[in-house]
Amino acid sequence: MQTPLLEMRSITKTFPGVKALDDVTLTVREGEIHAICGENGAGKSTLMKVLSGVYPVGQYDGEVHYAGHRAAFHDISESEAEGVIIIHQELALVPLLSIAENLFLGNEVQKNGVVNWPETYRRTESLLQKVGLKDAPTTLVDKLGVGKQQLVEIAKALAKDVRLLILDEPTAALSEADSQALLDLMLELKAQGVTQIIISHKLNEVRRVADTVTVIRDGQTVSSFGVSDGITEDRIVRDMVGRSLENRYPPRERRIGELLMEIEDWTVHHSEQADRRVIHGVDLNVRAGEVIGIAGLMGAGRTELAMSVFGQSWGQGISGQVRMRGTAADTSTVGRAIAAGLAYVTEDRKSLGLVLDEEIRRNVTLTNLPKVAKGPVLNHNEETRVSEGYRGSLNIRTPSVFQKVVNLSGGNQQKVVLAKWLFAEPEVLILDEPTRGIDVGAKFEIYGLINDLAAAGKGVVMISSELPELLGMCDRIYVMNEGAFVGELSAAEASQERIMSLIVTE
Amino acid sequence: MTFAGQTQTKSAEAPKTGIGAYLSAHLREYGLLFALIAIMAFFQIVTSGTLLRPINLTNLLLQNSYIIIMALGMLIVIVAGHIDLSVGSVMGFVGALAAVMIVRWDQSLALTAVVCIATGALIGAAQGYWIAYWSIPSFIVTLAGMLVFRGLSLWLLGGESVGPFPREFQSIASGFVPDVLPGGAAMAELFGLRNFNMLSFAIGLIAAGLVVWSGLGKRAQNRKYGIEDEPKAFFVARIGIVALALVFVFFKLSTFRGLPNVMITMGILTVIYAFVTEQTVLGRRVYALGGNRKAAKLSGIKTERLTFLAFVNMGALAAIAGLVFAARLNSATPKAGFALELDVIAAVFIGGASMSGGVGKIVGAVVGAFLMGVLNNGMGIMGVGIDYQQMIKGLVLLAAVIFDVYNKQKG
Numbered sequence: 001m002q003t004p005l006l007e008m009r010s011i012t013k014t015f016p017g018v019k020a021l022d023d024v025t026l027t028v029r030e031g032e033i034h035a036i037c038g039e040n041g042a043g044k045s046t047l048m049k050v051l052s053g054v055y056p057v058g059q060y061d062g063e064v065h066y067a068g069h070r071a072a073f074h075d076i077s078e079s080e081a082e083g084v085i086i087i088h089q090e091l092a093l094v095p096l097l098s099i100a101e102n103l104f105l106g107n108e109v110q111k112n113g114v115v116n117w118p119e120t121y122r123r124t125e126s127l128l129q130k131v132g133l134k135d136a137p138t139t140l141v142d143k144l145g146v147g148k149q150q151l152v153e154i155a156k157a158l159a160k161d162v163r164l165l166i167l168d169e170p171t172a173a174l175s176e177a178d179s180q181a182l183l184d185l186m187l188e189l190k191a192q193g194v195t196q197i198i199i200s201h202k203l204n205e206v207r208r209v210a211d212t213v214t215v216i217r218d219g220q221t222v223s224s225f226g227v228s229d230g231i232t233e234d235r236i237v238r239d240m241v242g243r244s245l246e247n248r249y250p251p252r253e254r255r256i257g258e259l260l261m262e263i264e265d266w267t268v269h270h271s272e273q274a275d276r277r278v279i280h281g282v283d284l285n286v287r288a289g290e291v292i293g294i295a296g297l298m299g300a301g302r303t304e305l306a307m308s309v310f311g312q313s314w315g316q317g318i319s320g321q322v323r324m325r326g327t328a329a330d331t332s333t334v335g336r337a338i339a340a341g342l343a344y345v346t347e348d349r350k351s352l353g354l355v356l357d358e359e360i361r362r363n364v365t366l367t368n369l370p371k372v373a374k375g376p377v378l379n380h381n382e383e384t385r386v387s388e389g390y391r392g393s394l395n396i397r398t399p400s401v402f403q404k405v406v407n408l409s410g411g412n413q414q415k416v417v418l419a420k421w422l423f424a425e426p427e428v429l430i431l432d433e434p435t436r437g438i439d440v441g442a443k444f445e446i447y448g449l450i451n452d453l454a455a456a457g458k459g460v461v462m463i464s465s466e467l468p469e470l471l472g473m474c475d476r477i478y479v480m481n482e483g484a485f486v487g488e489l490s491a492a493e494a495s496q497e498r499i500m501s502l503i504v505t506e
Numbered sequence: 507m508t509f510a511g512q513t514q515t516k517s518a519e520a521p522k523t524g525i526g527a528y529l530s531a532h533l534r535e536y537g538l539l540f541a542l543i544a545i546m547a548f549f550q551i552v553t554s555g556t557l558l559r560p561i562n563l564t565n566l567l568l569q570n571s572y573i574i575i576m577a578l579g580m581l582i583v584i585v586a587g588h589i590d591l592s593v594g595s596v597m598g599f600v601g602a603l604a605a606v607m608i609v610r611w612d613q614s615l616a617l618t619a620v621v622c623i624a625t626g627a628l629i630g631a632a633q634g635y636w637i638a639y640w641s642i643p644s645f646i647v648t649l650a651g652m653l654v655f656r657g658l659s660l661w662l663l664g665g666e667s668v669g670p671f672p673r674e675f676q677s678i679a680s681g682f683v684p685d686v687l688p689g690g691a692a693m694a695e696l697f698g699l700r701n702f703n704m705l706s707f708a709i710g711l712i713a714a715g716l717v718v719w720s721g722l723g724k725r726a727q728n729r730k731y732g733i734e735d736e737p738k739a740f741f742v743a744r745i746g747i748v749a750l751a752l753v754f755v756f757f758k759l760s761t762f763r764g765l766p767n768v769m770i771t772m773g774i775l776t777v778i779y780a781f782v783t784e785q786t787v788l789g790r791r792v793y794a795l796g797g798n799r800k801a802a803k804l805s806g807i808k809t810e811r812l813t814f815l816a817f818v819n820m821g822a823l824a825a826i827a828g829l830v831f832a833a834r835l836n837s838a839t840p841k842a843g844f845a846l847e848l849d850v851i852a853a854v855f856i857g858g859a860s861m862s863g864g865v866g867k868i869v870g871a872v873v874g875a876f877l878m879g880v881l882n883n884g885m886g887i888m889g890v891g892i893d894y895q896q897m898i899k900g901l902v903l904l905a906a907v908i909f910d911v912y913n914k915q916k917g
Contacts (some may be wrong), residue, residue, distance in 0.1 A: 310804075311804075311806075313803070313804060333806075333808075334803060334804060334805070334806040334807075335806040335808065337806075338806045344804065346804060351798070351800060351801070352800050352801055352804055353801055353804070354798065354801055355793075355794050355797035355798040355801055355802070355864065356797075356798065357797055357864060357865065358793070358794070358797055358864070362790065362793075362794070365790075366790075366794055366801075366802070366805045366807070367805045367806060369787040369790060369791065370787060373786075373787045376786045376787055376788060377785055377786055377787075378785055378786060378787060378790060380727075380785075381727070420805070424806075
């Protein structure tokens, strides 16, 4: 058997407090397309960062062997020099430069600092031909759709004499037709001898192009097999999610009451592209004392759904009905949504949830300042008293509410965001990834708080990418994919396999 | 002290490591005060006492009154995360409008004042509209405004100075509050002076008393909630210095002509704006808007409207400054207010505001303006050339901001 092009042996990478990769092994043969599958947060991206030198040699344990020698990349430029090129999910193109300028960015065809434009355009044209793009080299990247931009990225990789091309969820943002074109291109590149690694959730695509599949879960390699070995999608799904429910979820006495909120036929268009529909006629309801979940992969449209409902904070061309306790509610601005009894706890607490440089108490009261004021004048004592109350009841670990939020840990910051929204006295709370990036202990506390909220008769809508969390917490789970609900499962029916297969087999 | 459960109790607060640590943590707040004192002491010495002579002190206040008035508005604009480059031009334009209304059209002072302030607010609204609702960068909108209103004042004045104003109008800037309290003569005799303004001195004592009283109140409250324990020595020194300085300044003013009218305007505005920014819902929302616009918006704050109002307010204050400036010069000139926006902005940044918004205090901006004013005045007395003056002011601004950034990185 020939030596593989790439061998990653026993890769272990730890971040403070977290083992992101634990003894991962990956073997990629020369000339194949190798798929890496796994849930969000399984460690796929971390593994690729180790490979490309984003995490330089020495910051991880284990060995990387590439093209027959021990590779010790210190940064991306070193790995690129040897032909290892990653195309990230978020495209790294400069929108206001032309295709040609982008292709040779940092790698200009030049002599003594002067760009040789005729040669640049000549090379660009031949590269564009290879990826099947017919636009002129002078076209601004801005003017291209996402699909074509993806092709430009690949052309850019080819311009650098790629030997191992890594595509991170290349079709996530593409339409069906664009996806097919991209997959065809991948097969064509393979015929030309370019080895490729594709990270994807879409098993039909994996089966179509990949020769080998490696499944990663919780930072460990679970399995690796050839696609021709008659592997079913079920098997891959099981490997992807198959962890036992070892996390504990605090028990809750389920007392489900009246209907609190109903969303009907909710349709939203993209905030920048008015003709692109992002949410397709979604129906949702939540009752008092009920915790419902919205499962789905990143990019399924869960955050967009939540934010568009909450004061139309995202998107345009929004249509549909929101009813609170049976009567139509106006949620067209954040102020009105709050008045209607809604709260939205953002997934991005640092940039959307908190004023980091301000004190805890000043963050807590922000949603409902008049409550701690007499007319226009603030009552600082009352503000302090209220915030101290939340510090106690939510167990926010900090010496006092006069601490700046920026100095708190992730879990405690999350509690401040929760406190802030509890202070607004909502009936329905939409929690978007409420436990992202916080440690296990804090997670458990947050789960407890969610249970308390439900017990107090609030409706909770929980958006999460962690399936076990949804399964452990929710009474009902909606499964979302590509902007639409593709299923609704009761707690009894729901399992990771069922949810995953609803997602992957559209 | 036990270690168990430490994180949840007050006793777990960062251990006090003495006055040095406290000072380094709060260097910025004290730094500004110390810098002002140091600079005043320096000029007092090198000008052999001229700086703090009653007549010069009075001048110092008059010279800087319009900068301070505009700095109040600029502080809010900068805290909201914006900038206003047009205030110098707007000030000049409103002064020109006042001159034309009074001198050429013979309108009453009251009407003129109302129309001028409304015009300023309208100008602010016109600029704020594009900034708030169209998200046009404030730098661009107000740069355009700076050119437009500079041109408009030239046009309005026909390229020449208009003046002089009637006496009542001049008194906005150069008048003094008459002494209504008895005992002035006795005090004059006691100190061996020609005259003594009892009212001014009394107000100085009251102001100093208020500083001490509110300082004690705040300290008691901080104690109650267990926030930052300012070492007692620092508290006493800080409050003592401020109170004594107030008494000293007012005493000096009393021995000249008493309280300038404009100082009353300035004092009242400063108190109002300090109150609004620190004690009201409106003020709090401005800080949240500047600290994190998206988070503020998602918290239900009408960020666009607040931004708009910040500029309306700025325009109105620039108009008031324009009236004061015209009254002080006793004429409106096409050059009035030229490049003054830079002094105002510099004052706010020296006063500790942050370019990225969300940080800054009214008192800081006022002290910053005074600091610039003392530099101007002191160097003027020393006969330092305008060339050096500009260079020194520039370097002071740079040093203040570097000091801020350094402090933040270290913290």
